[in-house]
Amino acid sequence: MTAPAAAPSAELTGRRVEEVLDRLTAQGDGGSVAAAEELVRALMDFYGAGLTRIMHLVERRTGEGGPRAALLADELVSSLLVLHDLHPEDVTTRIGRALESVRRQVAAEVAEFDADTGALRLRTAGSGGCGCPSSAAGDREAVAAALSCFAPEVTSIVWEAQDRTPEPALVQISRRPPTAAAAP
Structure with missing residues (x-):
């Protein structure tokens, strides 16, 4: 059995992102730098929302099947699990x-x-x-x-x-129409 790969360090990952952004800046293409920074922000927002949701669902521990079922039923968490090929279903x-x-x-x-x-x-x-x-x-x-x-x-x-079977005819319920002559 192969040992799992070491989890990336937040510090090393932060440095790596900064190095890539610095390389883009050195190339002098401001548009690429701005796009890369926007990409990093979008991914951070996505993963941050997913982690927040995971913590909320685990703390809540409600519903049938416990926290695992709650996590798998959540669209955001499920999409993160699928994205990383971690979804158990x-x-x-x-x-x-x-x-x-x-x-x-x-x-x-x-x-x-x-x-x-x-x-x-x-x-x-x-x-x-x-x-x-x-x-x-x-x-x-x-x-x-x-x-x-x-x-x-x-x-x-x-x-x-x-x-589908045909739906029944629509029956209008309203007041009786006025008659031409009043009944004696």
Whole structure:
């Protein structure tokens, strides 16, 4: 069994980042320096938010399955685990978790996932919305966002409409219409 690699030191990592920024500055390209500094800030913000969330979820220890389940159910923490190939769940389980995270908004189920191409076919399982194209687009965006956090292996989504039984006719309930002649 191979011993795990030593964790990087915060001090050495900080020095390394400073050295890279100093090299960019020495090259005289201010735009590259500014972009590199922005990149470092964005990554620090992302990882800082993830670590904050991890600590919050571990301290909370609520819900079924304890802190591990809470960590795996969190989009930010899950995305960090996937990014570093540390997530303990397989892609199919994580796809299910992504769909479950948006279940109140979108009723979708997996028809097929092709791991070789990253293509995911989903079936709509009915809708509680008005059926407007704008609400369908919003639903699909919510699913895509959840999948990008929980299962970035999904590279494309194809939606199929599930056969549904026709909805009953809409019955209007209102006041009785006025009559032409008053009844005696």
